[in-house]
Amino acid sequence: xxxxxxxxxxxxxxxxxxxxxxxxxxxxxxxxxxxxxxxxxxxxxxxxxxxxxxxxxxxxxxxxxxxxxxxxxxxxxxxxxxxxxxxxxxxxxxxxxxxxxxxxxxxxxxxxxxxxxxxxxxxxxxxxxxxxxxxxxxxxxxxxxxxxxxxxxxxxxxxxxxxxxxxxxxxxxxxxxxxxxxxxxxxxxxxxxxxxxxxxxxxxxxxxxxxxxxxxxxxxxxxxxxxxxxxxxxxxxxxxxxxxxxxxxxxxxxxxxxxxxxxxxxxxxxxxxxxxxxxxxxxxxxxxxxxxxxxxxxxxxxxxxxxxxxxxxxxxxxxxxxxxxxxxxxxxxxxxxxxxxxxxxxxxxxxxxxxxxxxxxxxxxxxxxxxxxxxxxxxxxxxxxxxxxxxxxxxxxxxxxxxxxxxxxxxxxxxxxxxxxxxxxxxxxxxxxxxxxxx
Amino acid sequence: xxxxxxxxxxxxxxxxxxxxxxxxxxxxxxxxxxxxxxxxxxxxxxxxxxxxxxxxxxxxxxxxxxxxxxxxxxxxxxxxxxxxxxxxxxxxxxxxxxxxxxxxxxxxxxxxxxxxxxxxxxxxxxxxxxxxxxxxxxxxxxxxxxxxxxxxxxxxxxxxxxxxxxxxxxxxxxxxxxxxxxxxxxxxxxxxxxxxxxxxxxxxxxxxxxxxxxxxxxxxxxxxxxxxxxxxxxxxxxxxxxxxxxxxxxxxxxxxxxxxxxxxxxxxxxxxxxxxxxxxxxxxxxxxxxxxxxxxxxxxxxxxxxxxxxxxxxxxxxxxxxxxxxxxxxxxxxxxxxxxxxxxxxxxxxxxxxxxxxxxxxxxxxxxxxxxxxxxxxxxxxxxxxxxxxxxxxxxxxxxxxxxxxxxxxxxxxxxxxxxxxxxxxxxxxxxxxxxxxx
Numbered sequence: 073x074x075x076x077x078x079x080x081x082x083x084x085x086x087x088x089x090x091x092x093x094x095x096x097x098x099x100x101x102x103x104x105x106x107x108x109x110x111x112x113x114x115x116x117x118x119x120x121x122x123x124x125x126x127x128x129x130x131x132x133x134x135x136x137x138x139x140x141x142x143x144x145x146x147x148x149x150x151x152x153x154x155x156x157x158x159x160x161x162x163x164x165x166x167x168x169x170x171x172x173x174x175x176x177x178x179x180x181x182x183x184x185x186x187x188x189x190x191x192x193x194x195x196x197x198x199x200x201x202x203x204x205x206x207x208x209x210x211x212x213x214x215x216x217x218x219x220x221x222x223x224x225x226x227x228x229x230x231x232x233x234x235x236x237x238x239x240x241x242x243x244x245x246x247x248x249x250x251x252x253x254x255x256x257x258x259x260x261x262x263x264x265x266x267x268x269x270x271x272x273x274x275x276x277x278x279x280x281x282x283x284x285x286x287x288x289x290x291x292x293x294x295x296x297x298x299x300x301x302x303x304x305x306x307x308x309x310x311x312x313x314x315x316x317x318x319x320x321x322x323x324x325x326x327x328x329x330x331x332x333x334x335x336x337x338x339x340x341x342x343x344x345x346x347x348x349x350x351x352x353x354x355x356x357x358x359x360x361x362x363x364x365x366x367x368x369x370x371x372x373x374x375x376x377x378x379x380x381x382x383x384x385x386x387x388x389x390x391x392x393x394x395x396x397x398x399x400x401x402x403x404x405x406x407x408x409x410x411x412x413x414x415x416x417x418x419x420x421x422x423x424x425x426x427x428x429x430x431x432x433x434x435x436x437x438x439x440x441x442x443x444x445x446x447x448x449x450x451x452x453x454x455x456x457x458x459x460x461x462x463x464x465x466x467x468x469x470x471x472x473x474x475x476x477x478x479x480x481x482x483x484x485x486x487x488x489x490x491x492x493x494x495x496x497x498x499x500x501x502x503x504x505x506x507x508x509x510x511x
Numbered sequence: 512x513x514x515x516x517x518x519x520x521x522x523x524x525x526x527x528x529x530x531x532x533x534x535x536x537x538x539x540x541x542x543x544x545x546x547x548x549x550x551x552x553x554x555x556x557x558x559x560x561x562x563x564x565x566x567x568x569x570x571x572x573x574x575x576x577x578x579x580x581x582x583x584x585x586x587x588x589x590x591x592x593x594x595x596x597x598x599x600x601x602x603x604x605x606x607x608x609x610x611x612x613x614x615x616x617x618x619x620x621x622x623x624x625x626x627x628x629x630x631x632x633x634x635x636x637x638x639x640x641x642x643x644x645x646x647x648x649x650x651x652x653x654x655x656x657x658x659x660x661x662x663x664x665x666x667x668x669x670x671x672x673x674x675x676x677x678x679x680x681x682x683x684x685x686x687x688x689x690x691x692x693x694x695x696x697x698x699x700x701x702x703x704x705x706x707x708x709x710x711x712x713x714x715x716x717x718x719x720x721x722x723x724x725x726x727x728x729x730x731x732x733x734x735x736x737x738x739x740x741x742x743x744x745x746x747x748x749x750x751x752x753x754x755x756x757x758x759x760x761x762x763x764x765x766x767x768x769x770x771x772x773x774x775x776x777x778x779x780x781x782x783x784x785x786x787x788x789x790x791x792x793x794x795x796x797x798x799x800x801x802x803x804x805x806x807x808x809x810x811x812x813x814x815x816x817x818x819x820x821x822x823x824x825x826x827x828x829x830x831x832x833x834x835x836x837x838x839x840x841x842x843x844x845x846x847x848x849x850x851x852x853x854x855x856x857x858x859x860x861x862x863x864x865x866x867x868x869x870x871x872x873x874x875x876x877x878x879x880x881x882x883x884x885x886x887x888x889x890x891x892x893x894x895x896x897x898x899x900x901x902x903x904x905x906x907x908x909x910x911x912x913x914x915x916x917x918x919x920x921x922x923x924x925x926x927x928x929x930x931x932x933x934x935x936x937x938x939x940x941x942x943x944x945x946x947x948x949x950x
Contacts, residue, residue, distance in 0.1 A: 172538075
């Protein structure tokens with residue numbers, strides 16, 4: 073019997089805007105940040121749970137305040153009880169009636185709960201001595217179904233239907249696990265495509281991406297049609313006809329504008345158009361998808377919960393579902409989303425990049441392959457090659473693939489030096505920012 | 512030329528959970544609260560702008576932090592410039608690229624921006640010496656259109672179409688203004704219907720409501736079917752056949768459950784079913800509306816922005832649109848929503864109650880009647896009779912109607928004693944809570 077003794081929070085920020093890493097049509101100068109937490113216990117086993125919300129700078133302190141606001145659901149409570157029934161724990165956090173008003177189930181409050189849920193999973197996986205993907209892949213279909221809150225889902229997915237999907241995938245788990253260890257999980261890279269990069273840098277990085285074994289790259293679009301056409305022509309010339317090129321408008325357009333703009337880009341053989349319009353606009357995405365077919369529409373990094381994803385798949389509004397590790401309420405809700413994707417037959421290609429999103433989300437895709445959808449067909453995880461050095465178990469990405477992590481936990485733990493050095497505004501990086509630009 | 516000198520924030524909470532005022536199927540014990548702000552200037556005219564986010568207790572401090580996070584867009588800036596182009600000011604606040612990540616345009620961050628926008632409108636109206644409804648009703652169609660951000664709306668409503676609606680309503684503004692002053696704006700009351708009240712209290716309050724001139728009351732439902740049927744029978748017996756009874760499930764059901772449950776309540780002649788399921792579930796509401804027709808479906812108090820409302824009206828998912836003064840990003844976004852309602856021909860019956868929602872939202876309905884939809888047909892504003900004494904200009908509701916306020920401003924200013932006494936946790940009410948229960 074042990075108890076949670078503390079929920080510690082940290083406002084961690086990286087001054088990425090100095091290099092225009094991460095720049096796109098809607099986010100010209102992000103400072104990649106993490107509203108971070110550590111859950112400590114009195115178990116004496118040395119294990120802590122780490123989790124975070126990814127943000128892009130200003131307002132990170134609001135997410136920190138939101139994480140702090142759920143501490144009464146954790147501190148002083150029995151660890152084994154909380155971790156032993158993660159379905160019940162999730163509901164207790166998400167359905168706190170007063171905090172729920174701040175969403176419900178969306179925005180800062182929901183993301184903060186996601187960080188806490190993920191920190192609990194990190195702790196649970198560490199106590200089990202397993203990486204999260206492996207821990208989840210070993211759970212029975214019944215245990216997995218018990219993690220999901222089916223409220224608001226049953227018109228599209230019932231517990232029985234979820235059970236059926238998971239039971240079907242029970243066959244072959246061992247083979248797929250072996251396959252994963254041997255082949256890795258496909259990755260694509262966004263590194264060449266940021267809007268703030270020059271044409272020369274785009275070409276150089278695209279060439280490097282192909283050399284490194286990537287079969288898909290992604291370019292940001294939506295600020296200037298003329299620039300987009302020039303950059304796509306350059307990219308297509310550089311990578312040749314066999315490498316896929318996806319484009320990402322980061323919510324820049326209205327519905328008709330998206331259709332019109334994409335008619336100019338479609339000739340460059342586009343793998344998908346990502347976030348063509350508001351992430352809230354299910355009907356708008358459905359209309360764009362109909363008009364651009366067969367060009368696939370992708371979205372998800374800003375889709376705020378399972379109820380929205382339910383409608384996206386019901387309406388045929390996306391073909392590529394880009395779940396995010398820290399936008400929805402953590403592992404449990406992402407399991408619901410993986411099940412919806414499996415039921416409706418859409419491909420899951422998670423959003424990553426940012427701070428630690430690659431480290432976190434790989435576990436979900438690998439688990440999905442082993443125990444949910446049972447396929448990697450048309451699926452891949454986004455990859456961006458920065459800020460990994462700040463994590464205790466950085467991703468292993470090479471030869472165009474993510475390689476399964478072995479370290480126990482959910483991948484969400486930063487190294488201690490980063491927590492000390494990048495804390496805002498007291499950390500060394502913020503009191504002496506020139507240290508960063510010389511890196 | 513004057514400048515904004517300060518944006519002051521206050522965490523104001525009322526211990527309403529002690530009396531179960533405001534109790535419903537999802538919110539058993541709310542402590543009605545306000546994340547409150549005051550904008551001060553160096554104009555020397557004595558005017559301040561007041562605004563707030565309504566919350567129900569825990570987490571109010573997160574909304575306060577979010578209000579604080581936009582101060583760099585106000586403090587030090589020229590007041591006349593900000594107030595002179597409220598369309599541009601709105602966009603600057605909502606499209607702050609880093610803060611936008613925390614929504615986008617939803618949850619805590621969006622509500623906080625709404626509070627700030629409303630405080631600016633409060634200041635603008637006070638400087639003009641007019642109540643907000645009158646200030647808005649005197650603006651030209653072109654000025655009104657300039658307040659709206661049409662991004663993500665143009666597939667349903669273009670600036671030209673909005674202009675056409677407003678120009679059509681320009682005819683007869685003076686007559687409708689006179690009519691409003693003579694007749695007031697219809698109100699309905701939720702006072703009798705809270706779930707935590709006994710049958711005796713329900714009957715007594717329902718009888719009083721009829722005696723006071725209300726032609727519609729509303730009952731909370733969704734916790735127990737047996738209780739709901741008994742309470743509805745009692746209410747119907749009490750008010751007779753000519754008073755309308757609406758019911759409100761506060762998001763309690765899944766889609767099929769809503770249809771099934773309402774089949775038991777429909778025989779009591781229901782005015783509308785409000786929030787039958789998740790406020791995010793546009794397609795679910797549409798399905799419920801189809802199956803329950805002609806029983807109207809109402810929703811809106813938790814619908815987080817204009818993009819969601821756009822889809823609700825596009826999908827025929829609601830017949831009664833319940834906008835809220837502090838859920839979306841303030842007056843500007845509510846103008847967009849009023850225009851969508853006018854375009855699609857749905858009735859607007861605003862959500863009120865809470866803390867100061869009645870005081871704030873009446874301005875929008877009255878303006879809508881004078882200058883947007885031009886009709887009160889089937890429209891009314893919710894009324895709950897508590898906490899009004901905390902406002903500088905409490906609503907004037909009698910004879911079943913809201914009577915137009917004359918005090919300059921947006922209705923969002925609390926009295927100074929309340930700001931001092933109810934601030935959390937230092938205020939007297941929280942250090943000596945027994946003072947409240949003796950009131």
